[in-house]
Amino acid sequence: MTEGPGQVVDMNGRRYRLVRQLGRGGQGAVFEVEGGRLAAKLVFDDSPSRRDRLRNQLIHVKRLTLGDLEIAQPLEMLREPYLGYIMELLTGMVPLKVLAHMPRGEKSLVPWYIAGGGLRRRLRLLARAADLLAQLHGKGLVYADPSPHNLFVSAGVTGNEVRLIDADNLSYQSSTGGPGIYTPGYGAPELMAGWRGVDTLTDAHAFGVIAFQTLAQVHPLLGDAVAQGEPEQEEKALRGELPWIDHPEDERNRSSVGLPRDFVLSNRLKELCQLAFGKGLRDRTARPGLSLWAERLHAAADATLSCPGCTSTYYVNSPDCPWCGVAKPRYVLASFFLSDPAVVSCESCKAGYTVEEAECPRCRAPRPEGVTRLALVRGPDPKRTRLTQAVLTEHSPLLISDRLLKGQMGRGSHTPRVEVRLEGGRLWLRSLDGVVYTLVSMSGSRNLPVGPQAMNVPIDSGRGTWRLHLGSLEKLHRIVNFELRQEGT
Incomplete structure (x- = not known):
């Protein structure tokens, strides 16, 4: 069977009306169930032994603990003559x-x-x-x-x-x-x-x-040599027997699309x-x-970046919008670094050493007078290695989630923690998660407001003077430096 039936029945006797096919893969197809919140996966395989194996596989998968993953797990198995299951599917x-x-x-x-x-x-x-x-x-x-x-x-x-x-x-x-x-x-x-x-x-x-x-x-392996060749050429390409379409030296399978x-x-x-x-x-x-x-x-x-002309998005290192040619808008480059307040940056040789040491172990220059852990976070960070970058414009704010704040990946890492906006030559910042974050400049420090109210500070072109600390000033944490870039730069 390769076409979907009008309805299916699960092992508990509940009937489901199938209204349209949503997708088809290597083994079967997925159909929307009337009502929109459920879907039915039907596996197409007429071999009795393979059908038994697949049924056992479905039972096994249903028992897996996958609640922390964004996977539509089987809810109910289908009755014969169909092999498959009912799963939850979010609307839209x-x-x-x-x-x-x-x-x-x-x-x-x-x-x-x-x-x-x-x-x-x-x-x-x-x-x-x-x-x-x-x-x-x-x-x-x-x-x-x-x-x-x-x-x-x-x-x-x-x-x-x-x-x-x-x-x-x-x-x-x-x-x-x-x-x-x-x-x-x-x-x-x-x-x-x-x-x-x-x-x-x-x-x-x-x-x-x-x-x-x-x-x-365009498919990375299916170039013009495949499109214009015999059917066997496609199989050769997919088996890796032809160069991929953007091979730096071998042009036999370039693509014109x-x-x-x-x-x-x-x-x-x-x-x-x-x-x-x-x-x-x-x-x-x-x-x-x-x-x-x-x-x-x-x-x-x-x-x-978001283009103010055609509303498309493109990479910030492009000289202008590649889709329509409009100049780059003014934007802020947010650079994320790791900050260790317990490390001193030597004023002479720029080496890093712990705050507990009285002098630089490399050049023996004395530790600067009055250095404390809080004072250090206002000065240059020693041995800074940029972890990542992000950009924001007047039309696209930056939402700092756990992915940027902690380097966390996976489910739960996309919850926004801090919002940063650019409006009228000023940065607007606020905490979204109830945590107090500290914004520091050479002249002092301020805590971001929690809730709908936002703090705003001026930002000038060139090297940024504002530094947002995404953690306790006394502990290892990430910081963000903000640098304003003018239109077209």
């Missing part, structure tokens, strides 16, 4: 394929791309999807069949929620060969060849394809793609893992 969600593939009826790629939320939204959704898969891997599980059909995202362009819907794909990784589960176009070369089972690296390959396709609107990579891929994302589809096609251990994908996708999204 659609498969990622609506952002990864331009519909046939659309005539122009760029307006459609921007209308779907543009670059930043795609980066953020992909980052959260990578986060989710990485958490799953952390539990010793693999998803087995990532594709744009079973990754669901918020339907509205302002939403950034992500859900995995095919929970029956979950399994423990297997190094043995055999019939691998994958959606055509997303299976790793070793799965297609049948010499490896599913594992975290086959998930990583599939996700890399999804990410590249969603951002660049898709968006310019400089528009949609940061330099660090380009590095991941070269690893994933260059060396990673033949050497599976060279593939970047899901945690690295998540980290770099989040960082790329943080480094995007």
